[in-house]
Amino acid sequence: MLEWIQTHQQMIYIVILMIFVGIEVIGRVPSVLHTPLMSGANAIHGVVIIGAIIVMGQAEDGNYLAIILGFLAVVLGTLNVVGGFVVTDRMLEMFKKKK
Amino acid sequence: MLEWIQTHQQMIYIVILMIFVGIEVIGRVPSVLHTPLMSGANAIHGVVIIGAIIVMGQAEDGNYLAIILGFLAVVLGTLNVVGGFVVTDRMLEMFKKKK
């Protein structure tokens, strides 16, 4: 366990700091923005698409399982990212002040 | 430059995240606390004492310059740390509500 901390210490620092950042950044959000914020955060975790791209791009030619699952992962991940950002933008558009 | 970023990427992430944390953590401080907060932060950067201890502890026996400078660094660093925390505590003691 201690050794594990030693070898992964940089990662651990990044994770802990990121948790602080995540919590602090949200701290002061007014409740009307809860839903758009949730939606925006939803789009950001769509960054998992990068893992899907790597899986897809590394699938060996004959390995149909990997290709099919990887392809599916890319499609689903893209849905998350693109849909997430677009729907958030639509929500926020509603909030903008009328000229 | 790019290569430098690559080799030090973990450090860079930690630094950037730390900057965000530092800024966010302070964000909502009421102005009466400005001075104690400054004093507390002053004590925290006394962490430089660790560098002084390393310098002192690695000074070769005959190297008087290193020993003297290292010793001075340890003394000054300790002043910063100990004095910093004690003076902050005294300031904050003043703020505590009377029973």
Place this chain on the structure above:
Amino acid sequence: MELNILTLCYLIASVTFIVGLKMLSHPASARKGNLLAAAGMTIAILGTIFLYKDSEGNGLHNYAWIFAGLLIGGVIGTLAAKKVKMTAMPEMVSLFNGMGGACAALISIVEFNHLVKGYGAHLAAGGGPEFFAVLDKTTLLIILLGLIIGSISFAGSMIAWGKLNGRIKDISFKGQHLVNNLLILLIFGLAAYLLIASPAQTVPFFYAIVVLSLVYGIFFVMPIGGADMPVVISLLNSFTGVAAACGGFLYDNKVMLTGGILVGAAGTLLTILMCKAMNRSLMNVLLGSFGGSAAGGGAAAAASGGTYKEISLSDAATVMSYANKVMIVPGYGLAVAQAQHVCHELEKVLEAKGVDVKYAIHPVAGRMPGHMNVLLAEADVSYEKLLEMEQANDEFKSTDVVLVLGANDVVNPAAKNDPASPIFGMPILEVEEAKTVIVNKRSMKPGYAGIENQLFFQPRTSMLFGDAKKALQDLLAEIKSIG
């Protein structure tokens, strides 16, 4: 060189995520924040496609598949997000969240298959059956975590989606919480077994975990009341964040790690803030006790009560036409009846008569935070006319007529007066301060919290029964006829 640029891309993307999320939490900068995060994401995706190299220095292939996937996902995602009705947006978010969870789970499955293949190669090379000797436990741990969390998030989000669009009803059975707890124990037990005991045949165990996680996701969300889905979605959202971060560990990929953890942390806090705005604890929401009892408790509560008086359409039209200041309190009923457009009509007609019309927006009116803002914005109601709770409470004293449209809990004085009430302590809109209160709803039935509302029995209050849209249309006609 390429890797160096990719590192820079990821660094930029991480920063845009943080700054974007920060901007998203301030009304003035929210939209730009979303675009900024999207730009960062684009950089990270393009960088990965063109610059990624694995530890042996090989780039990616299967570009046709990758671009096809991006294209299909992108087109469907854009269309779905553009077409969805305003009020159906939480469903949509839930669906997209589920996709992300599924994506994380699929990645774990593929990577597990790689491991198994590696095992095969190891055997073929004459290695012993000690599969686990050749593999890094941390890798397996992370694969399993991503799998479990991703699957739960996927299955849970699908159920939440079904509940929000009404296809799935609340189902709970006695001892369900016990079953759920046993299930999660079983899942983690199996995972620990896989990690520690090094069974000879790991593959079936792995797939058992997949299935059990999916089942747990379903059972987890099933008993929770449909109205609590926004909270559940927010929670599952942070789950998916953690699943994405697992991917970051797996590929030593900083942008996945930071983005995932960011959402995991921010999402968890957001979930808690949402619960706070309803004056409830997260536990209370997850146990489904409050939302669940609403239906049952409701009927009982409606049976009791005092006497109330009704108001005729023409009377209502008259008092509103001759008022100086009218305050409209929209609630869930307005959203259900889709009456926001008629409501805006009414506002314009009254304003033309010189009446000062404003809206009092309670933060948890409706079924998702910001529901009323979004709804009224859709009907082109000007932003300046929407008063937040504190402002509105200052103004009720000087208000002639309050028109409550399908709201109930958010105007229930029990939250202030009755310490025994389940909503006691929730800040409410204090409409009873106004000279006259007209309440439109279809019956005397309670709202979301399933409790009686004394407001309806107060002397200044009169009821205007009927579906919100229908009632407003009739009211509008009456007011116009007054001339």
Place this chain on the structure above:
Amino acid sequence: MELNILTLCYLIASVTFIVGLKMLSHPASARKGNLLAAAGMTIAILGTIFLYKDSEGNGLHNYAWIFAGLLIGGVIGTLAAKKVKMTAMPEMVSLFNGMGGACAALISIVEFNHLVKGYGAHLAAGGGPEFFAVLDKTTLLIILLGLIIGSISFAGSMIAWGKLNGRIKDISFKGQHLVNNLLILLIFGLAAYLLIASPAQTVPFFYAIVVLSLVYGIFFVMPIGGADMPVVISLLNSFTGVAAACGGFLYDNKVMLTGGILVGAAGTLLTILMCKAMNRSLMNVLLGSFGGSAAGGGAAAAASGGTYKEISLSDAATVMSYANKVMIVPGYGLAVAQAQHVCHELEKVLEAKGVDVKYAIHPVAGRMPGHMNVLLAEADVSYEKLLEMEQANDEFKSTDVVLVLGANDVVNPAAKNDPASPIFGMPILEVEEAKTVIVNKRSMKPGYAGIENQLFFQPRTSMLFGDAKKALQDLLAEIKSIG
């Protein structure tokens, strides 16, 4: 194993720094936050002493020296911090900050000597004169950065300390800003030369940088008005943070890195917040234009003005004794006269007569943020009696007598009424709303901002001239004699 534990120690310390700083920024948890950070620091220091190993696996030696240093520094630091008077605390902080900067600079000097020795060894081993071929540029860069920033912080803090305790006067000469800019250019030019041009003899250049940095630190702080020192100290504080972080890079030491950057970032923001509270920009403070002009501009302003009336001690004593509510507005003059204890006396005597006495605290009254709170707390004034600006402004209307004690700018109505005034826009205590205002100061001279105060010429205002301590003592005697 030992290294692993040390890593954990550092991780814990980093987290306590963050959490401690966060707690420090909320009144209720501030003290605990300070103790938490101190605990983390202790862990990090002890861990380093006993567990540190360099890259070749050697531990530390010279334990006697280390402990002697810790002991000496610890004893002196504790005594100094315990003995210092409340009002001298900013000086103390400045001094400690300078120690930290000097420590960082010393580390850089020692490490540079190591490098030079390494060069010697390299030559002795028959290496060519290309010193820089064998050394990592990043290391040298970081050594130089730590040196420059640490030295500036040290010299600047010493000047700030001297100014605050009155030993050093503001000195500025024509073109000083130009000289300063040239100086900093020269320093970075030399540093760049050392890094890029690989001169044969680097040592003199290095020490030239040391000297120039010290000179720059002195020149940087010299022209800034003594009253602006809190802002300057806060800025130098964040400098020292960055210098400490350089040490973190040098030794690949995470706790130095995180602690240093944390203070660097938080300190910078704090500096900006401090300037904002005075409605000024950081640039404006650093150029020294405002504080500098105070002395000169003051005399001129005092020459103009209308007519004011004085009040006798006995009249003042009478109106205060028979008032229902008295509000005391403390300012810089109270601190200078050390009149806080008499002031508390006065409060108690009036309260005994049934008068309701409160204090109105302006956020930038005095010469450091929170100055008045600290001062009055020292005299045991109860926390509940201190009203913040907003609360106080709500209460002035219902106040019979406002007693302004050595405050000036913070009650100057020009901040509200006169767009041409340098303090226009600063929120002030609106004492002119009260029935009677009694102002105690020694003369009609202006305060910190060097501008006239119309309040003194208003019909409701009367002046009670004299040193705050003396005047209060006399007032107290009079009130007691009334019986």
